[in-house]
Amino acid sequence: MTTRIDARFAELAKQGRSAFVTFLMAGDPDPKTSLDIIKALPKAGADIIEIGMPFTDPMADGPSIQAAGLRALKAGMTLKKTLEMVRGFRKDDDATPLVLMGYYNPIYIYGVDKFLADAKAAGVDGLIIVDLPPEEDTELCLPAMKAGLNFIRLATPTTDDKRLPAVLANTSGFVYYVSITGITGAATADSTVVGDAVARIKRHTKLPVCVGFGIRTPQAARAIAGKADGAVVGTALVDALRDSLDTTGQATTKTVAAVADLVASLAQGVRGAKQAAE
Amino acid sequence: MNPNLPNSLRTGPDERGHFGIFGGRFVAETLMPLILDLEKAYADAKADPAFQAEMNGYLKNYVGRPSPLYLAERLTEHLGGAKIYFKREELNHTGSHKVNNVLGQIMVARRMGKKRIIAETGAGQHGVATATLCARFGLECVVYMGAVDVERQQPNVIRMEMLGAKVVPVQSGSRTLKDAMNDALRDWVTNVHNTFYCIGTVAGPHPYPMMVRDFQSVIGDETRKQMQEAEGRLPDSLIACIGGGSNAMGLFHPFLDDPSVEIFGVEAAGHGLTQLHAASIAGGRAGVLHGNRTYLLMDDDGQIQDAHSISAGLDYPGIGPEHSWLHETGRVAYLSATDDEALAAFQLLSRLEGIIPALEPAHAIAKVMELAPKRPKDHLMVVNLSGRGDKDVPQVGDILKGKKK
Numbered sequence: 001m002t003t004r005i006d007a008r009f010a011e012l013a014k015q016g017r018s019a020f021v022t023f024l025m026a027g028d029p030d031p032k033t034s035l036d037i038i039k040a041l042p043k044a045g046a047d048i049i050e051i052g053m054p055f056t057d058p059m060a061d062g063p064s065i066q067a068a069g070l071r072a073l074k075a076g077m078t079l080k081k082t083l084e085m086v087r088g089f090r091k092d093d094d095a096t097p098l099v100l101m102g103y104y105n106p107i108y109i110y111g112v113d114k115f116l117a118d119a120k121a122a123g124v125d126g127l128i129i130v131d132l133p134p135e136e137d138t139e140l141c142l143p144a145m146k147a148g149l150n151f152i153r154l155a156t157p158t159t160d161d162k163r164l165p166a167v168l169a170n171t172s173g174f175v176y177y178v179s180i181t182g183i184t185g186a187a188t189a190d191s192t193v194v195g196d197a198v199a200r201i202k203r204h205t206k207l208p209v210c211v212g213f214g215i216r217t218p219q220a221a222r223a224i225a226g227k228a229d230g231a232v233v234g235t236a237l238v239d240a241l242r243d244s245l246d247t248t249g250q251a252t253t254k255t256v257a258a259v260a261d262l263v264a265s266l267a268q269g270v271r272g273a274k275q276a277a278e
Numbered sequence: 279m280n281p282n283l284p285n286s287l288r289t290g291p292d293e294r295g296h297f298g299i300f301g302g303r304f305v306a307e308t309l310m311p312l313i314l315d316l317e318k319a320y321a322d323a324k325a326d327p328a329f330q331a332e333m334n335g336y337l338k339n340y341v342g343r344p345s346p347l348y349l350a351e352r353l354t355e356h357l358g359g360a361k362i363y364f365k366r367e368e369l370n371h372t373g374s375h376k377v378n379n380v381l382g383q384i385m386v387a388r389r390m391g392k393k394r395i396i397a398e399t400g401a402g403q404h405g406v407a408t409a410t411l412c413a414r415f416g417l418e419c420v421v422y423m424g425a426v427d428v429e430r431q432q433p434n435v436i437r438m439e440m441l442g443a444k445v446v447p448v449q450s451g452s453r454t455l456k457d458a459m460n461d462a463l464r465d466w467v468t469n470v471h472n473t474f475y476c477i478g479t480v481a482g483p484h485p486y487p488m489m490v491r492d493f494q495s496v497i498g499d500e501t502r503k504q505m506q507e508a509e510g511r512l513p514d515s516l517i518a519c520i521g522g523g524s525n526a527m528g529l530f531h532p533f534l535d536d537p538s539v540e541i542f543g544v545e546a547a548g549h550g551l552t553q554l555h556a557a558s559i560a561g562g563r564a565g566v567l568h569g570n571r572t573y574l575l576m577d578d579d580g581q582i583q584d585a586h587s588i589s590a591g592l593d594y595p596g597i598g599p600e601h602s603w604l605h606e607t608g609r610v611a612y613l614s615a616t617d618d619e620a621l622a623a624f625q626l627l628s629r630l631e632g633i634i635p636a637l638e639p640a641h642a643i644a645k646v647m648e649l650a651p652k653r654p655k656d657h658l659m660v661v662n663l664s665g666r667g668d669k670d671v672p673q674v675g676d677i678l679k680g681k682k683k
Contacts, residue, residue, distance in 0.1 A: 056451065056582045057567060059463045060306045066450060078579040104304060105566045109580030131304040131566065135294065156308040158470055163311055181308050182468040 004097040004125045005150050005173040009208045018225040020270040021210055023234030025052040025068035026085055027077025033251040035088050037259050042096045044260040045267025053082050053102030060130045062185035064235045079106045083122045090123035101128040116147040126150035126173045134166045141170050154178050164204045174208040185235030189214035195227035218269030225273035233266055287534035295484020300599035303483040305569045308467045317485045319390045336381055341371045347504035352630045360653035364663040365501050374665030375525040376407040382493035384411045387474035394418040397476045398462040400455035401591030402434025403665055404478030409443035419443040422462040424454035427590040433669045452584040455594045459568050479522025480598030483569030487598050494528025502532055515540040518662035519641040521592035523601045525664035544645045546587035547614035554586035557614040558597040559605050572599040588617035589637035615644035636665035
């Protein structure tokens with residue numbers, strides 16, 4: 001089975017470049033603006049789009065993404081509305097891969113089987129669920145694979161060679177390498193260390209490896225994209241969005257452009273990188 | 279009791295940390311290798327007689343165990359029913375049951391070579407116990423505490439700082455215990471290489487619910503022996519307050535396989551179960567948070583709701599997974615007491631027995647006031663007096679003066 005994610009990486013390999021992966025929170029700062037932003041991303045240069053599913057208690061996220069989730073929840077965002085947003089995006093774009101990222105509880109409460117069916121029907125391609133390690137694969141990972149969705153696993157600096165095979169076993173689409181031990185937006189990744197880590201993971205898998213956490217600038221995106229199959233930027237985009245809001249936290253006429261402009265400059269950085277060593 | 283129960287209720291969890299459908303290991307990959315290391319280190323410690331001997335030495339000479347089992351004669355007389363005994367955990371060093379668990383975890387941390395200890399705290403009792411043992415063993419200590427709790431439990435904040443701990447007021451979310459736990463987990467993910475997370479209750483990813491229960495079971499083990507000495511038989515009922523549920527689990531666990539013993543847990547009903555409260559079993563349902571599946575307060579979208587209790591130690595929207603399982607099996611009956619009921623019990627106990635309880639066990643006393651009069655005079659009821667009320671004196675004083683509520 002080939003998903004939009006597989007197709008996109010195959011296409012990028014032909015072009016000889018790495019993927020630029022963006023992360024934004026669904027419903028931030030409100031459902032309508034959020035959809036407008038997501039729709040603007042492919043044109044601005046995003047190759048794969050990750051959409052955060054807001055959660056009250058995001059244990060692996062730093063203050064920026066925590067605040068984005070709370071803005072979205074305050075604006076009435078729910079998991080159901082996140083799936084509606086995906087359907088809205090798919091009306092005009094059937095090629096850009098969409099990955100939902102978040103925590104397990106809202107999915108568990110929605111109902112795993114119903115969620116997988118609704119997500120697939122809406123046009124979701126993959127899932128990244130922070131609090132579901134391989135030890136809990138029966139919860140969602142195995143059912144998601146069966147439903148035809150990629151389950152993208154996080155590998156971290158603490159995932160050693162002994163543990164990597166277990167982490168990679170049921171991973172599909174790509175591997176998301178978390179470049180630091182820490183929460184989103186906290187530290188800066190060192191591209192040399194990241195390069196070694198990506199090489200280590202690639203000894204265990206043929207899947208593309210994307211790197212996230214700690215990438216904020218076009219220079220950093222270029223450096224990481226030179227060492228990996230993709231670079232993920234989240235907090236910097238969420239911060240740009242936040243800085244465009246008015247004093248009451250509402251979207252302004254600048255909000256969509258603020259995000260799209262930063263995406264464009266980061267995408268330039270990624271496109272300037274040499275093809276990752278295969 | 280449910281006739282379809284297993285032969286023993288004391289064998290859980292399974293090797294993946296499950297009590298029925300509850301428990302598990304729902305954590306970020308960064309933490310997973312450490313959690314597996316901890317599981318192994320704890321299993322090794324448990325099997326090591328030297329570890330047990332060393333811990334027993336500290337429990338006796340540093341903590342002051344065994345804690346007395348005290349017959350509360352005036353309360354018994356006042357309520358006119360069951361004979362009421364207090365398991366006096368409030369007499370432990372640091373003033374609550376929390377020290378039993380912290381001692382055990384700090385000794386495991388030392389075996390693992392960890393030099394930096396982090397903890398979350400609600401009322402501050404777990405934070406104080408952690409700060410105390412870190413001082414005793416020369417370890418760095420950082421305590422996460424919701425900003426709301428920092429305000430209402432000032433005496434404990436001052437104590438922690440005197441003991442050399444760094445107290446970090448948590449400003450995210452509802453700024454109470456749940457958010458303190460989120461920030462402690464964020465710290466742990468960041469400093470995973472040198473840091474041990476000392477969880478204060480029977481919750482979190484496996485092996486914590488099991489490990490904390492084991493360390494707290496000294497409460498029930500002693501009670502069993504002491505009641506045998508005092509009355510020559512088992513108690514007829516046990517009762518304890520529940521936030522995460524560690525003092526309750528410590529008392530209950532050694533009695534789970536004694537069907538003649540009725541067991542009651544008391545959650546915090548706050549302003550009442552139809553309003554803001556902290557009773558996850560009475561008002562919640564199964565979900566996943568903080569590393570485990572358990573009963574949680576949440577909305578229809580799976581978003582966690584803010585809890586409310588007058589007692590900072592019970593102000594948490596979840597409960598330990600083993601309690602969720604004991605609820606579903608029917609072995610333990612879970613009741614709840616409101617802020618007002620707890621306040622009334624707090625005052626009654628102070629006047630009748632000369633014991634100022636913490637607001638947390640005041641919730642258990644509130645239900646004793648309901649249950650004891652309906653029991654015969656030869657009924658032996660044990661309530662876990664899990665902490666002393668010194669920390670609550672300023673807050674309750676203000677409430678009684680009508681300054682705030």
